[in-house]
Amino acid sequence: MRSKESGAPTRTQRARHQDLITAAIQVITRDGYRAASVDRIAREAGTSKGTALYHFSSKEELYQAVVSALFETGATYMAERLLAADTATDKLRTYIETNLRFITLHPAHVGATQQILMNSDTVHAVQLDDAIAPLRRLLQSGQESGEFGEFDPEVTALSIRAIVDGAASYFLAHPELDHEHYIREAAALFLRAVQPASLTSKDAS
Incomplete structure (x- = not known):
């Protein structure tokens, strides 16, 4: 935000x-x-347009604020729930479910962000590496503790992100979808995938 005063923005400016x-x-x-x-x-x-340009120097700067606000709100929503999860299994389930549920709670913001990112050459989302790294570490910690089996944490993390990112467009295009069913099934799919081979074989038998 552009301000003529020095220091932090006032409450009125933030509003x-x-x-x-x-x-x-x-x-x-x-x-x-x-x-x-x-x-x-x-x-x-x-x-007025003049007031808008007092706070944002251009439409692109405003659009970047829209995108950044979504990712910041999402990160806060996720962090609060991940902190309450104890095991790696609980954290992975929470990661998937809260990501997907956040999309259902903020459809307009998610949809507007998607339009901005698809059409703007100057506005950018969080870097993919920034989103993948903590998920990869979560998967690795589960392997180290013995909760998870052998798999490539990078490939699995990318697959989970693909499901989450793809759901944003799919949810918006299919408002009649049973979102809770989708969320439960997506979490169950990856929880089965990361199980140790011994547990998977036992379930199959």
Whole structure:
């Protein structure tokens, strides 16, 4: 956010900042990426284009704030629940379920972010390596503790992220979908995949 004062933004500035992010999400969701001008977003937020450009130097900067806000909110939502999980198995189940459930709780923000990332050459999401690394470490810790079997943590982490990232588009395109069933099945699929071979063989028999 661009401010003429030095130091941290005031409460009023933070509120206006959030108002503009919310308005951008609403306009993109309703009217589409191409129609979401700064002027239209400002009107949606009940302010002027000049005020919007006081807080954000360009539409791209505002769009980056929309994307960053989603990832920051998601990270907080995830962290609170992962901290409550004790074992590697519980943490993996929590990781998958909370990622997918977060999408169902914030459909407009997720959809607007997807439109921005698909259409903008200057706005970027969190780097894939940043998303994969903690998941890979979780899988490795489960292997080290003996909870998980032998598999490639990198490939498995990438597969889990593919399911999560793909669900964002699928959920939005299929609002009639039983999301809770999807979430439970996705978690169960990967929990079976990481089991030690001895447990998998026992289940099969």
